[in-house]
Amino acid sequence: MNGVVILGAGHAGSQLAVSLRAEGYGGPVTLIDASDALPYHKPPLSKTFLMDPEARPQPLRAAQAYEAAGVMRLTGRVDAIDPAARTVTLAGRLLPYDDLVLATGARNRMLPDLAGAANVHCLRDLADAQRLRDALPGAQRVTVIGGGFIGLETAAALAGTGRSVTVLEAAPRVLARVAAPETSARVEATLAGLGVTLRTGWVGRGWRRESDRVTAIQGDGEEIACDLVLVGIGAEADTALARAAGIACNRGILTDAGLRTGAPHVWAIGDAAETPHWQLDGAAVRIESVQNATDQARHLARQLATGWTEPFRTVPWFWSDIGPLKLQIAGLAARADRRILRDEGARMAVFHLEGDRLVAVETLGSPADHMLARQMLEAGRTPPDGVLLEGPAAIKGWLAAA
Ligand SMILES: Cc1cc2nc3c(=O)[nH]c(=O)nc-3n(C[C@H](O)[C@H](O)[C@H](O)COP(=O)(O)OP(=O)(O)OC[C@H]3O[C@@H](n4cnc5c(N)ncnc54)[C@H](O)[C@@H]3O)c2cc1C
Incomplete structure (x- = not known):
């Protein structure tokens, strides 16, 4: 055998x-x-x-x-x-x-022209993280290319260290492929509050190189000087x-x-x-x-x-810690055609529905909503809009009563 x-x-x-x-x-x-x-x-x-x-x-x-x-x-x-x-x-x-x-x-995806430069990094495994951490003491100006989870988590972490951190994102908002506009807006505001400079809708025009280092990223009529570049443009x-x-x-x-x-x-x-x-x-x-x-x-x-044969079937869920924000996502929003927003400041929930059916829930700072979302998606149950808007206690009550 x-x-x-x-x-x-x-x-x-x-x-x-x-x-x-x-x-x-x-x-x-x-x-x-x-x-x-x-x-x-x-x-x-x-x-x-x-x-x-x-x-x-x-x-x-x-x-x-x-x-x-x-x-x-x-x-x-x-x-x-x-x-x-x-x-x-x-x-x-x-x-x-x-x-x-x-x-x-x-x-990781890499920008071919940047690959190999001494101060360009990506982040996928322990070796990448060690190389990035070792380079941080000499880096005051950090540029993150890509406003996805890994880029934003890193930007938020580095912003608290007195460095000047800039995120360049080609899409009109960060997390555009994975989160609702309301979530992106809250994340952007939080990053700005941490001192991160965000350039969404960034049109890259090239980079300046000196010997084996990238010293500036060039956009439309603008140049961002950098000591260190993190490329966070997704993975394959x-x-x-x-x-x-x-x-x-x-x-x-x-x-x-x-x-x-x-x-x-x-x-x-x-x-x-x-x-x-x-x-x-x-x-x-x-x-x-x-x-x-x-x-x-x-x-x-x-x-x-x-030898058990059953199709794989779980409610997908994910979390990301972006500075003080705990973002949690349950379900897949790909087919949603409407959404309901409950915004209570520190706690926020975005419910994605396909017609009358709940398909995904994004939460910021609301683990109770996240856990209930997983229960609702698992059971295939969708409370009325008013219950979703009321809050976790109302959802819990509806689930128990219905
Ligand atoms: C920096 C970072 C932060 C993340 N944060 C979160 C988070 O907050 N929440 C979350 O849900 N997910 C997060 N993720 C995603 C999560 O880590 C991945 O979804 C998860 O690791 C996938 O597990 P995996 O086993 O499929 O792949 P991996 O964990 O990537 O493992 C694949 C392994 O295969 C090995 N390998 C590949 N090819 C070969 C080969 N030919 N021979 C031998 N070995 C090989 C690699 O060395 C690697 O160790 C994060 C990912 C990264 C990189």
């Missing part, structure tokens, strides 16, 4: 390795990652880790947890997979498998191994609702996977979140261990 080989020991791969055993899987479990670090939490990398030079990565679980589960951890970048022969190639060695799980995550699924093996990919490695790829005995989970979603009538979607990665891992563990 060759067992399960898992490529990628991030949130998805690490969870799968231990869940397989918890579900009673009896065969060998091999967990391979390009990094030799004990698998760690990624979210702190753009938040607390940057701010504390002494901070260490937070392990997802202790080394003993893998040992206790009989998981063999191997370090190295897998160069190729061969679904016909059921092998992976690691450092010139062929490792056979019964089932292969691709949990290879995502890679790491599909390289799957594509090279002829496995169908689109924005991610395509799977069915049971997380199976197009090749027999090859599965994909986490940021790398693009999977049919129940909230989108089965249209495929790639979700980058800790919840999606760990829930897909738990689901697949049960399937591989017990």
